[in-house]
Amino acid sequence: MRSVLAVLLMTAAPALAQIKPAETPACDAAPRLADPWTSWPQSGEAVAGGEAVSAPRLILGKPVTATLRPGDYVHFPITPGKSGPQGHGGLFTLAVKTPARIGIALSEAAWVDVIKGTASIASVEHGHGPVCSGIRKIVWFTLSEGLHTIQIANARQATIRIMAADAAANR
Secondary structure, X not given: XXXXXXXXXXXXXXXXXXXXXXXXXXXXOOOOOOOOOOOOOOOOEEXXXXXXXXXXXXXXXXXXXEXXXXXXXXXXXXXXXXXXXXXXXXXEEEEEOOOEEEEEEEOOXXXXXXXXXXXXXXXXXXXXXXOOOOOOEEEEEEEOOEEEEEEEEEEOOOEEXXXXXXXXXOO
């Protein structure tokens, strides 16, 4: 009986190790960021819009710490891509002069959609920022010229740092 229990414990150990949450590394200092994220440490503030028409404008390469709204008080142009408006959210606009690959970086876990007109634009890549940088996730989109709406949904916290950057910036 003991040998059966020992075998079960040894086979279960790898599965249990996968369930354990990743440890957050200790950070003495933020790393130096590569282009196009070099301005991430700069400061700026905004209050996310509750409607697209009153949403603040994001400027490429300029991060802001944004105060979000309760998700139920945001009039999302499209239903957020992940389970509706829970937690906090908000709207921003972004003007693109020429077609570009644009990354939207967030400091916290949240869902991000980019909309042009009434159509959602599919993301082309997802990733994380460098360890200890404060960038939790980066979602990349190929955007045409014109005005786009950026919607943030399902954020757990009422503030989030957000930055839009052109992949070809400073190159």
